[in-house]
Amino acid sequence: MNELMLESKGVSKIFGGLTAVDQVDMKVFKGDIFGIIGPNGAGKTTFFNMCTGFYTASKGKLFFEGKDITKMSSDRIAQLGITRTFQNIKLFKYMNVLENISVGFHINTCSNVFDAVFHTKRYKKDEEYVMQKSMEILKKLGLQDYAYMMAGKLPYGIQRKVEIARALAVNPKLILLDEPAAGMNPMETDSLMEFIRLLNKDGYTIILIEHDMKFVMNLCNNIMVLNFGKKICEGTAEVVRNDQNVKEAYFGKGLTRGIA
Numbered sequence: 001m002n003e004l005m006l007e008s009k010g011v012s013k014i015f016g017g018l019t020a021v022d023q024v025d026m027k028v029f030k031g032d033i034f035g036i037i038g039p040n041g042a043g044k045t046t047f048f049n050m051c052t053g054f055y056t057a058s059k060g061k062l063f064f065e066g067k068d069i070t071k072m073s074s075d076r077i078a079q080l081g082i083t084r085t086f087q088n089i090k091l092f093k094y095m096n097v098l099e100n101i102s103v104g105f106h107i108n109t110c111s112n113v114f115d116a117v118f119h120t121k122r123y124k125k126d127e128e129y130v131m132q133k134s135m136e137i138l139k140k141l142g143l144q145d146y147a148y149m150m151a152g153k154l155p156y157g158i159q160r161k162v163e164i165a166r167a168l169a170v171n172p173k174l175i176l177l178d179e180p181a182a183g184m185n186p187m188e189t190d191s192l193m194e195f196i197r198l199l200n201k202d203g204y205t206i207i208l209i210e211h212d213m214k215f216v217m218n219l220c221n222n223i224m225v226l227n228f229g230k231k232i233c234e235g236t237a238e239v240v241r242n243d244q245n246v247k248e249a250y251f252g253k254g255l256t257r258g259i260a
């Protein structure tokens with residue numbers, strides 16, 4: 001029996017007069033690579049924002065491992081084990097890769113501001129621990145060669161991986177990726193696909209939003225399609241590919257994005 005990890009029940013988000021997410025039901029199970037697709041403005045990012053506590057749902061409920069997280073803060077949700085990356089890369093460009101990863105740790109260590117300002121013993125111990133753990137993450141993901149390179153100077157595809165690696169610092173169970181392949185060339189996209197498979201094999205459950213249909217179809221065991229905030233289809237790549245509503249959502253209004 002699969003273990004239910006994240007569940008949304010009738011979740012909606014209303015901005016003024018606009019229903020950006022409209023009564024979405026979703027079940028993500030432990031070990032899934034779950035895809036969320038849909039045309040621009042379909043409500044995908046807004047949905048992520050509710051799952052991670054950046055927005056509060058206007059209606060409905062969200063549960064993580066059976067706990068009601070609907071009204072929890074983003075910090076609390078991160079502590080429970082959900083982490084995310086953003087649509088635009090948010091690395092510290094002038095820090096090296098190792099330092100970027102270490103930033104992700106700071107919500108997990110016990111140093112307080114006093115320790116940091118006065119460089120107490122505890123702070124130094126924490127710093128050593130953080131650097132060591134950061135290096136472990138880089139090694140695990142095959143990124144150790146970049147550890148001392150400045151993040152902003154790295155190729156785009158590598159920056160994306162570093163960003164995902166940083167998200168692992170909080171020791172998550174579930175990772176939410178918002179358009180991880182956006183702006184990548186085909187080689188970078190393939191390499192990212194392998195990278196995500198590696199994370200999944202390592203035990204992380206993954207939900208990803210993506211425009212690139214081929215990417216989603218190849219990677220995800222279950223896919224949910226949103227259009228104008230509503231779930232219009234859910235299933236395997238095969239089901240989604242052949243669904244009439246999905247075809248209309250992508251092609252009906254003259255959109256040219258292809259379905260693989």
Ligand SMILES: Nc1ncnc2c1ncn2[C@@H]1O[C@H](COP(=O)(O)OP(=O)(O)O)[C@@H](O)[C@H]1O
Nearest residue numbers: 015018020038039040041042043044045046047
């Ligand atoms: N903070 C906000 N305030 C008002 N409208 C928003 C806000 N965030 C998103 N929206 C609107 O909600 C809809 C869904 O947006 P979004 O979730 O970003 O779509 P997607 O990620 O699928 O492209 C869009 O019409 C967008 O303009």
Ligand SMILES: [Mg+2]
Nearest residue numbers: 044045046087
């Ligand atoms: Mg978006």
